Amino acid sequence: MQSDRIIRRSSWPWRAAGCQNYKTKRCTHPPPPSSPDKCNPTASLGAVAGHGELRGARTTKPRGVPIFIMAKSKSVLAIVPLFVCLSNLVTSAQAVLTAEDTGPQLVIANDRLYAAVNKTTGAIQNLLLDGQDLLGAPGYENPTPGGATGNGASGLGPYLDCYCTPSGFYTPGHIAPRYQLINGTDSSKTPYGGIVMSETYPATGQVLEQYWFLREGETGLHTFSRLTYNNKTTPFLRNLQEFRTMFRPNTALWTDLSTNEKQYAPLPSTEAKEKQVTVQDATWYLGNTPDDPYVQQEGDYFTKYTFQDTWRDHDVHGMYSDGKYSDDGSTFGAWLVMGVKDTYFGGPLHSDLVVDGIVYNYMVSNHHGDGTPNITDGFDRTFGPTYFHYNKGSPTTTLQELRLDALQYASPEWNADFYDDIAKYVPNYVPTTKRGTWKGHVKLPKGATKPLAVLAQNGVDFQDNDRDTKAYQYWGDIDPRTGNVEIPRVKEGTYRLTIYADGIFGQYTQDNIVIKSRKTQNTHVNWNEESAGNEIWRIGTPDKSAGEYKHGYELNLEKPLQPEQYRNYWAAYDFPTDFPNGVVYKVGESDAGKDLNYIHWSVFGGYGNSVRTEPYYENVNNWTIQFDLSKKQINHKKSATFTVQLAGAKTAAGNTDVYNASEPFANLPYTVAVNGRDLKPWVIPYHHSSSCGVRSAVICYNIDNKFKFDTALLVEGLNEFTLSLPYNAIDYESALLAQSTYVQYDALRLEIQ
Structure with missing residues (x-):
């Protein structure tokens, strides 16, 4: 990707274009006559002069989405809402949807998208859009910690794998898979095809199933994934640690990654990867290739965690091809549309990997410490639907434009009628x-x-x-x-x-x-805000995030793409350099964005830190909060409450939620001293532990505690709170990760009554 193609992150046209409900990406009013495209979320895709044709938008109506039609001009193919223009309707080609068994493969295809499942692997091994190969040749990368996972195969997908067997990872489809080929017409008279792969894991009796559906007029695959376990002899198997589908190409076609509307970057080049240096689990230093587009635009470190996202507002992620390696110079997009999240776990605070050269659909994982379900006798859950959307643009169509095309499908109401129609093939789907x-x-x-x-x-x-x-x-x-x-x-x-x-x-x-x-x-x-008296002060914003503190949401202004700093490798921010005298914060004078770090460490440096390889202990685990009180504020008052809300905390349990008696800090004591007098410690339990900041996150498993104490501990004038983690409280890490325990603050508040 050439530097002259850098596109800075900016506001999206949902806001600028006057769309009244941009959260759902669906307009609630007709556009003004003077600007007929302003309520069309895909209008910009083709309506920019010189962008030519963008393929991927449908001309038949997807349910829950306004109908769009094509209107040609001399220089551009513009997409116009149907209610604006009826005279230039371009009809789609004759329906040619097929679903067939070719012997070695099962194929579902329409006039634009071709998908074939290899019967010996249980995965899509051929995927073409308008004749362009989207996957490349099958490949293999030896699985390594933090690197290739699952069976190491690439040039596949979407396909299913899991961390769900007694031995760990398992990719179904290569032992004794069973298949069902589906060919039907839905209630809107639209043809569709489907493939179901089912396999029983012999050692346990677990059944894993993957479903793919394709409709005529669409360029994407509707997917569902299912796991069942029925075993009364062994009623508890293990936790479902990971359950995911992946689009995992093995081709130079894809040039860029996209997490959301703000976070995107070029993929590191082959040379950058050849010269990379491992600095942490799934994290590499790329500074040996300073001219690499990723290094120039995004940063010196690449990690899969840089491109993670939080589920609350997440809708679309994927990869982009700038056309340099496509057959005819066209641009392409491969997107996972998460319009429906009801079968996932963890709620809106859950965060996970979304793209890193693989387009992920993580239905279950504990990367950042969220809980995972246990696989017990009678377990039967179907995840989905999710929609893998593929689109094509002219050589000048941008990543943002192709992403915007996919975004129109990010509504739980889109295609609901179709999902009702195929519910007879998908156990547990709720119509x-x-x-x-x-x-x-x-x-x-x-x-x-x-x-x-x-x-x-x-x-x-x-x-x-x-x-x-x-x-x-x-x-x-x-x-x-x-x-x-x-x-x-x-x-x-x-x-x-x-x-x-x-x-x-x-x-x-x-x-x-x-x-x-x-x-x-x-x-x-x-709803009334909780209160324990008169609020004396608060630090930070209670928003379930540690992003407002130093190195959180703060942008890296040294790079053109200006990524948020927390997404970078944490060791790039040397705590002793930033805070040579430790953290001393004065209420009313200090700035939380400069004077409080986004991570409160027990110890800094050492294992997992490639920049400061020796542990640093001085002024790390104890933080000081100073504040003044007047006589009026404490006179005749009896009790004080100090609230600590955490956006995440790592105990020695890491992200496992498993108690290990050999780890003294599996349950982590957090202490507050008021003017030198220790309050009763808050013991953060092992099952509330996260792996957050070291995995490029500021929103993880949220917890809080209220320290209540007698106001006799407070004095008129200057007061000090000392916030303490145990000195050198570390854990054993099998992977190359920081051993230090730590907490990440959401917000702090002192109240007196």
């Missing part, structure tokens, strides 16, 4: 007849921004909703002006409602929200 709608009206606390309503497993924190493998999850943005929120297509059942917002300490919860099929459940909430 529309078994779903209802939830509507809420929330009186929000003053100062609440970005409020969110979550429906998840009843009776537990939504972060722990993996405990019930039948439970689903949903969330929706609350309008901060009206307090209204609506979540459609909710599986019938009983849920816990959780409401939280930026700027507000604590959250609102209400159990026993009952959703009935084809009914609307209305809930009215009067």
Whole structure:
């Protein structure tokens, strides 16, 4: 990718174009006559002069999405909403959808997309869009820690694999797979084809299934994945540590990665990878090739964690081809559209890998420390639908434009009728007849921004909703002006409602929200921010993130793409250099974005740190918060409450949620001293541990604690809190990762009453 093709991150046209509901990417009003394309989320794809034709948008109507048609001009093929122009309708070609068994392969294809599953591997091994090979030849890379995972095969996908057997990774399809070929017509008279692969793992009896469907007029694959386990002799097998599908090409075609609208970058070149130096699990130093496009534009370090994302607002991720290696110079996109997240776990705070040269659909994982479900007798869960979308543009079509084309499908209501039609082939899929709608009206606390309503497993924190493998999850943005929120297509059942917002300490919860099929459940909430007296001060913003602190959301202004700093390899930010005297923060004078680090370490450097290879202990584990109090603030007051909200904490349990008696800091004591007097430690349990900052994240498993103490410990004038982790509290790491325990702050608050 040449440097003159750099495109800076900027706001997306949902906002600029006047689309009133850009969160769902669907406009709620017709466009003004003077600007007919402003309410068309794909209008910019072809309407930029010189961009020529963009392929991938359909001319038949996808359910839940406005119909778009093609209008030709001399220099451009523009996409125009149907309600604007009816005179230039371009009809699609005659339907040619096929589903056939060729002997060694099962094939589903239409006039543009061709997908073939190899019967001996259980994976798609041939995938072509308009004749362009999207996968390349089958390849193999020896699996290494942090590198190639699963069976090491590439030139495949989408295909299924898991970390779910007693020995670990398993890729179904090569032992004794069973197949079903489907050929049908849906209720809209649109032909479709499908392939189902099913295999029983002999040692345990687990059954893994992968489903692929293709419709006429679309250039993408609708996928579902299923795991069942029925074994009364061994009722507990293990945890489902990873369950994922992957588009894993082995071709030079793909040139760029895209996490979301802000995070994208060129792929490192072959030369950069040949000269890379491993610095951490799945992390490499690329500075030996300073002219590499990735190094020039994004940074000196490459890690798969740089491109992770949090599920709350995530919708589309994938890879882009700038046309340099395509057959005819056309650009291409390969996207995973996550319009439906109800069968995942962890709620809106869950984060995971999305792309790194592989396009992932991580249905289950504990990369950042979230819980994973146990595989027990009777386990039967189907994940999906998810949509792998492939598109094509002219040689000058940009990554953002192809991504925007995929984004139009990121709605839970898109293609719902089609999924109902194929439900007979997909066990456990919940059709529309078994779903209802939830509507809420929330009186929000003053100062609440970005409020969110979550429906998840009843009776537990939504972060722990993996405990019930039948439970689903949903969330929706609350309008901060009206307090209204609506979540459609909710599986019938009983849920816990959780409401939280930026700027507000604590959250609102209400159990026993009952959703009935084809009914609307209305809930009215009067939410008051939690309070333990008069607020004296707060540090940071309660937003379930550590991004506001130094090296968090702060941009790297030295690189043209200006990535957020937390996405970089953590050791690039040398704590002793940034804080030579340790952290001393004065309330009312200090700046949280400069004077508090995004990670509070127990020890810095040593194992896993390629920059500072020897451990550094001085002024690391103890942080000081200073603040002044007047006589009026403490006179005749009895109690004080110091609230600590964490966006993540790593104990010696790492991301496993497994207690190890040989690790003294599996349960991690966190201590607060008030003017030199220690309060009762907060012991962070092993099952609340995350692997967050070292894996390029600032939002992980959120926890909090309230330290309550007598105001007699406070004095008029200067006061000090010392926030402490145990000295040199480390763990054993089998992978090349930092051994230090640490916490990442969301927000802090002192109240007195």
